[in-house]
Amino acid sequence: MRRMTWLTTIVLVIAVVLVGCGKKDAGGVVKDLGKVVSSMESYQGAGRMILQSGQQPQEYAVEVWYQSPHFYRIMLKNEEKDITQIVLRNEDGVFVLTPHLNKSFRFQSDWPENQQQVYLYQSLVKSITEDAQRNFTTDKESYVFEVAANYSTGTLTRQKIWLDQKSLKPQKVEVSDASNHVVVKVDFTTFEFGKKFEKDSFDMQRNMTSFNLQSMQTMTPPQEDQDHQSDQVDLVDLYIPNGVSQQDISTVKYGENDALLIRYTGKYNYSVLEAKPREQAVSSMIAGDIVDLGFTMAVMTGDEKRTLSWISDGVEYRLTTSDLPKEEMIQVAQSSNNPTMMK
Numbered sequence: 001m002r003r004m005t006w007l008t009t010i011v012l013v014i015a016v017v018l019v020g021c022g023k024k025d026a027g028g029v030v031k032d033l034g035k036v037v038s039s040m041e042s043y044q045g046a047g048r049m050i051l052q053s054g055q056q057p058q059e060y061a062v063e064v065w066y067q068s069p070h071f072y073r074i075m076l077k078n079e080e081k082d083i084t085q086i087v088l089r090n091e092d093g094v095f096v097l098t099p100h101l102n103k104s105f106r107f108q109s110d111w112p113e114n115q116q117q118v119y120l121y122q123s124l125v126k127s128i129t130e131d132a133q134r135n136f137t138t139d140k141e142s143y144v145f146e147v148a149a150n151y152s153t154g155t156l157t158r159q160k161i162w163l164d165q166k167s168l169k170p171q172k173v174e175v176s177d178a179s180n181h182v183v184v185k186v187d188f189t190t191f192e193f194g195k196k197f198e199k200d201s202f203d204m205q206r207n208m209t210s211f212n213l214q215s216m217q218t219m220t221p222p223q224e225d226q227d228h229q230s231d232q233v234d235l236v237d238l239y240i241p242n243g244v245s246q247q248d249i250s251t252v253k254y255g256e257n258d259a260l261l262i263r264y265t266g267k268y269n270y271s272v273l274e275a276k277p278r279e280q281a282v283s284s285m286i287a288g289d290i291v292d293l294g295f296t297m298a299v300m301t302g303d304e305k306r307t308l309s310w311i312s313d314g315v316e317y318r319l320t321t322s323d324l325p326k327e328e329m330i331q332v333a334q335s336s337n338n339p340t341m342m343k
Contacts, residue, residue: 026136029143029163033125036168036193042067043121044195045170047188049076051294052181058295062119062186065195070201072112074119076296081313087290087297090202096290096297098311099208101277103257105309106204107286116150117292118173119186124161136167139167149175152330156183171182184294226242234260234274239335241328243267268328270321277316291330295337300326312336 024032045064050057058078065073072089086097089111094103116123128134131147138144142162149159155179162171169191173185200206234249244266251274252261259275288301291308298310308329310321317336319329 013300026134029168030129033128033168037122037125039131040066040068040121040193042195042197043120043191043193044197045119045188047119047186047190048105049119050185052183053294058337060140060295064119064203065197066121067197070113072120073202073207074117078295083313085311086207087298088202088204088207090204092204094290095204095207096299097204097208099210101314102208102313103196103205103277103311103316104208105286105288107288109289111290115290115292117153118159118175118184121170121191123172124173127159128161138165142171143168151175155327155331159282166172167193188257215252236261237335238272239332240264241268241324241331244252249289251301266323268324270324270329270332272320272332273320276314277311289335293330293334293337295331295334298330298333300329306335310336 029251043064043066045062049060049062049063051060059080060081061075061077063073063075065071070089071091072087074087075080075084076086077084081221084099086095086099088095088097093106094109094111098104112120112123114125118124127147127150128145133148135146136143136234141164143165145163147159147161150157155177156175156181159173159175161173163169164171165212170188172188173186174182176182240246247263247265249260249262254273254275255277255296257275258274259278261271261273263269263271286299288299291298291300291310293310296310296312298308301307301309305320305322305324306316306329310317310333313336315336317333319332321329324332
């Protein structure tokens, strides 16, 4: 009897140890994520993002820097077109920079606290912790959460997030639409907590001039060719909402540039201005919000009359309207990067 009691005790102890060493449940991981974010001083991540919104997937290099309490630097680069855009937040405000055009928007905003981004660690953790209906699974090396997506485009509804079990670093994110099609995919190739940045890493001027602009300019056509090309730009392939038709196209002046103005009428009324801008100095502070188009960042300004401004493939667009819903404005803008997306 004593032998049986002794063996039983050993079995119970082993069982308790095994349970204690078992994998954490969702609640435990969520609690750990909260601790990581609350004590996080900085991080640097890099990887690639693939957009599947058109017939052909488009790939972008992504680099993310964060320095507590609210400095951010996000770089998106289209390797094929050699076009880079930077979103920067520092003590002077928020900047959307297009270095190869020496062009930027600057405005006062609490971004990204008011807008989630698929490549920001804080956004991913927020999505996980705030979704009470989250699904949780594990694989060999990862914790996998499936949660609601809350991004500015409005068409993305669910996302799966893979986190490393040991470090809780992000590994992969897949964001799907209402039809369960993966539209955005981000694969992190590197991610480092506690990254030490240089003093001017988040300085606007450094980020505008740190690219080899001279080598980019050698690939730029002569000015007369640029002017000629701008005269031939049109927007016939842009997405047009149901109940709307193109009214007319006219040539106008946009600063020193020739531009095209396309007007649309019907259920909604709006215009799209398109120009190939020359280099331009930093604009003054404006009131507006960043809108993530996936392939680039846009700026929304105005209240009753709204303007959405963005740059795609070296072309500057300005969509102005009083009644076109924000979701439709975004869809029009996204189609500039995907001309096969038509009504």
